[in-house]
Amino acid sequence: MSVTRAAGFAATGVVAGLKSTGKSDVALVRNLGPSSAAAAVFTSNRAKANPILWSQAVIGDGVVSAIVLNSGGANCYTGSFGFQTSHLTAEAVGEALGISAGDVLVCSTGLIGVGGQDFRDKVLAGVASAAPALSEEGGHDAALAIMTTDSKPKEAVVEGDGWSIGGMAKGAGMLAPGLATMLVVITTDALLHSEQLDTALRAATHVTFDRLDSDGCMSTNDQVSLLASGASGVTPTMDDFTAALTALCADLAKQLQADAEGASHEIVIETINAASESDAVEVGRSVARNNLFKAAVFGNDPNWGRVLAAIGTTGAEFDPYDIDVTINGVRVCKSGEPDEPAENVDLTPRIAHVLIDLKVGAAEATILTNDLTHDYVHENSAYSS
């Protein structure tokens, strides 16, 4: 049920003709209140899509009554016509639901450069058919409608004490969020104001979506939105709510990683004993973006030399000749020298765990990535054709 698990929400997904497959491609989520508090984080890519530009304006007052999402076209780099399309989409939702267009977030996903007249016509028709189809059981339909190259919908629910959080996500490629990720909609019936939601959302995404780096390519359309209906009447403590929200985001992030385009391994890069958390993130991300290491994991080759070569390109604090690397439980490198034989490492499981011990401090961070495979190349060399 995901986004309709929490009380006070209705959702749906409909076929608007944007996807050539004929599958559903416009999703709508309505906050029925009594509260309309909301928060959102957006891609830090300077090349922002039109729906991002629109939604950044909408979120300014912390009030959101509905969010509309389409797959089948990113409406990015489509000029002022594309921005008008995002605006018109919000207005269509506002008219259909009797709410202000200024309280409607808009998200789009698909190919950059797609957002012309045909796109606009189909999105607006999709809104017209989605509005009357809203249902308090419609969460799954909405999750299906935002899929692009995803092989399965991503949904998660976390239960609080008298309140709950539900969320849906899409994303399989261009998966390296800077401040947010893909399209994610999270709903809660907790009674919290927008500043509280914003604080909790930034804390949760910072250690979940922000640490997912599947292919090093940051999207133009990333958006994570959190809508609170207050329908439970319960105000949890910020600690409890942030912990639950973080667990939900981590669940969705793992689902995104597991379904990354063409991947055959989910690689968990854990950096420990770093001088700072940002050092640990920098080291993990450098390894996560090293094509040679990612190709080696695809080949079930525990090539720790490529891990050290990637670490060496960072500015993090460490002694390059006093680092340990452990792959799936086997310490293959100790203090920068070969340790246990690489042949002892079993990389046939889908989960590959890389533990990097920098030995200079007490901070740590984990980055999630995927391997570089033939299927990744195939899927991304044929995507727009």
Added chain:
Amino acid sequence: MSVTRAAGFAATGVVAGLKSTGKSDVALVRNLGPSSAAAAVFTSNRAKANPILWSQAVIGDGVVSAIVLNSGGANCYTGSFGFQTSHLTAEAVGEALGISAGDVLVCSTGLIGVGGQDFRDKVLAGVASAAPALSEEGGHDAALAIMTTDSKPKEAVVEGDGWSIGGMAKGAGMLAPGLATMLVVITTDALLHSEQLDTALRAATHVTFDRLDSDGCMSTNDQVSLLASGASGVTPTMDDFTAALTALCADLAKQLQADAEGASHEIVIETINAASESDAVEVGRSVARNNLFKAAVFGNDPNWGRVLAAIGTTGAEFDPYDIDVTINGVRVCKSGEPDEPAENVDLTPRIAHVLIDLKVGAAEATILTNDLTHDYVHENSAYSS
């Protein structure tokens, strides 16, 4: 003839048994003088191989009498034993040639972590057989002996007025030098002191090897060495020498790009009208490291949206909605909106030219890269097995 084109040099390449293929794997280049001036630039990776640590000490006084290079093992992350091996290798060369070990540069290439007793024994035996085989016709043999996954040797010669420069290079993967690249040895019979050589070498590599970024992965063993014999007795102007040296480095860099592992396209990313040269380099490098764009080029798909998404992740000065992108002569994006149809772009030629117009200044830079192909994944998932 490459490194033996200039007067005053002898070279050779011999089989030392480091390569399982039985091909030659130890190269030796001797400067016969009368001058022994030299300069070198090294990888900026903090994870530096033992031969780099040795050679950085050797180059301190600007005097080099010989350089010995091996393929079949990087001698990186092999601890103090590995450093002693580099030292012993230089001593063996010194003894065999009657020169100081402190004037012998050492270079290694191959797998990280390879550099144990067997490696040491074979390298030292290789030196013993190489020394008596030195020949003023031996440049090509030396170029063959430094190859790893290279499909062909890389050699170049530039003629000055009464002097000449020759060079050889190896490198096909882990090809993203930060301050140097791969293994490159350049010789000249021009009469220049080491400070002049250093200035010219840094100027030349800055705009050639430094702008080659095939796969975003910086090596631990990169070294470019320039040895001057002074045998021509001619001292060219610094402008003339730097121009010739830059032309030679550009020639070798193009050969490296053309032979990059698994590549099916050589991608030339030209960024113009940038606010600064460093902005142009940052923009070009970001596109060069975007796996989605590189996979699209492999699929002959002129996916300009991925170009703009990559540019948007940089800190360069530009208006994200006023950028033009031209691919192989077809302007597919004008001021951040679709322009000519992408179908008009022919990406079947091996050379792909991407022109990015930032429209904010007068600076420019060109980055060389390759596409992301099935063969790249195949070669790098199987390399160490």
